[in-house]
Amino acid sequence: MIKITNLSKKYENNLVLNNVNLNIKKGKTYGLVGENGAGKTTLINCITKVIKDYGGSIQCNFKENLLGFMPQDALLEEETTPEKLLIFFYSLYNKNDKNLLKNIYNALKVAGCYEIKDKKIKTLSHGMKRRIMIAQSILHDPEFIILDEPTSGLDPKVIIEIRNLIKELKNKGKTLFISSHNTKDIEEICDYLIFIDNGIIKKEEEIQDYRGNNLIKITLNGKLKESDISLLNKIKNIEKIKEDNNELLIFIKDKNLLNQTISNIIKNDIEFINIRTGKEIDDIFK
Numbered sequence: 001m002i003k004i005t006n007l008s009k010k011y012e013n014n015l016v017l018n019n020v021n022l023n024i025k026k027g028k029t030y031g032l033v034g035e036n037g038a039g040k041t042t043l044i045n046c047i048t049k050v051i052k053d054y055g056g057s058i059q060c061n062f063k064e065n066l067l068g069f070m071p072q073d074a075l076l077e078e079e080t081t082p083e084k085l086l087i088f089f090y091s092l093y094n095k096n097d098k099n100l101l102k103n104i105y106n107a108l109k110v111a112g113c114y115e116i117k118d119k120k121i122k123t124l125s126h127g128m129k130r131r132i133m134i135a136q137s138i139l140h141d142p143e144f145i146i147l148d149e150p151t152s153g154l155d156p157k158v159i160i161e162i163r164n165l166i167k168e169l170k171n172k173g174k175t176l177f178i179s180s181h182n183t184k185d186i187e188e189i190c191d192y193l194i195f196i197d198n199g200i201i202k203k204e205e206e207i208q209d210y211r212g213n214n215l216i217k218i219t220l221n222g223k224l225k226e227s228d229i230s231l232l233n234k235i236k237n238i239e240k241i242k243e244d245n246n247e248l249l250i251f252i253k254d255k256n257l258l259n260q261t262i263s264n265i266i267k268n269d270i271e272f273i274n275i276r277t278g279k280e281i282d283d284i285f286k
Contacts, residue, residue, distance in 0.1 A: 001024050001062065001143070001175055002024040002047065002058065002059065002060050002144070004056070004059075005056055005057045006019045007019070007020040007021070007046060007055070007057070007058065008054065008056055009055070016039050016042045016199050017039050017042055017043060018198070018199040018200050020039075020056070020199070021201065026143075026175050027173050027175055028175060028176075028191045029170050029175070029178065029189055029190045029191045030176065030178065030191070031179075031185070031189070031190035031193050031194065031207070031281075032044075032178065032196065033180070033193065033194070033195055033196075033284065035197070035285070038196045038198060039196050040179045040196060041148070042199075044069075044146055046058060047177070062144060066140070066141075066142045067142055067143075067145075068137035069137055069145075070137040071133070071148050072148040072149040072152060072179075077121065078120070078121050079120060080121060081117060081119060081120060082117045082124075083104065083108070083117040085136070086107065086108070086132075086135060086139055087100065087101075089136050089139065090103065090104055093140040103140075104139055107135040107139035108135050110135070110138060111131045111138070111165060112161065112165060113128055113132055126153055127155070130151075130152075130158075131165075134162070138169065142174075144174070144175045144177070145169065145174050145177070146177045147166065147176065147177070147178045147179070147180075149181065150185065151163065151182050151185055152181070159182070163185060166178070166185075166189055178190060183280065183281035184281075187207065187280065190207055191206060192206055193206075193281065193284075210279060210281075211278035211279050212279060213277055214251060214252050214255045214258075215249065215277065215279055216249075216261065216262060216265070216276075217249055217250075218247065218250065218270070218276075219246060219273040219274050219275075220248055220270075220272050221273050222246075222271055224270070228268065228270050232270075235261060237252050237253050237257045237260070237261045238250055238253075239252060250265070258277060262275060262277075
């Protein structure tokens with residue numbers, strides 16, 4: 001769907017993107033992670049052609065008007081209504097569409113904000129404004145959708161609702177490119193992980209492969225005793241044990257013996273809060 005080759009972007013002497021190469025496949029969902037200043041927004045701005053003066057190439061095998069984009073910090077016209085705002089956005093794609101209102105109402109319904117279509121935007125919550133921007137990004141039924149920080153600044157209940165909305169788009173076969181500091185968004189929704197650091201793609205792989213199943217993470221209920229470590233070291237399949245604050249990282253030799261190893265750990269009566277398996281996206285920053 002999109003092939004990015006040797007993409008580079010420099011601001012004066014600052015190289016923000018350094019020979020980025022990506023191949024975005026149709027129907028897949030990609031999660032872009034990286035620290036502030038890593039190059040995430042610049043990469044998105046190049047793909048959406050907000051930035052046009054870059055080195056390298058970006059090849060898309062779909063029409064430009066079939067790209068949907070939800071920016072991170074869009075400033076909405078506070079005195080207008082969601083319906084009028086979307087009429088304006090829709091006119092940018094289709095000047096004389098007889099189904100204009102039908103398509104706008106459908107986008108508002110999909111985004112879960114149809115009921116507030118006639119209210120002034122200044123009266124709406126941050127969560128509803130995010131929904132309106134999602135509606136804006138899908139109202140022309142695009143093939144490829146970019147969502148920049150879709151759950152930023154939302155309360156837990158709304159985050160779950162927005163994630164479910166994005167999952168619905170995924171289930172419809174849309175190609176999604178999501179940038180998020182909330183790594184749970186990436187873990188729950190995405191097929192692929194892209195990690196960018198100082199303008200360089202450091203990792204690009206399937207979420208399943210990244211997470212793996214040769215790591216057991218235990219959240220401890222207190223300090224681990226020396227006797228506990230001694231008991232754990234006697235379990236044959238354990239290769240390495242590492243303590244990280246109140247978390248115990250246990251690396252195993254044979255991932256096929258994962259369940260048996262967990263069972264043996266539990267038998268040792270170590271006081272813990274929970275046990276998880278596989279790496280989490282947050283681990284990429286450690």
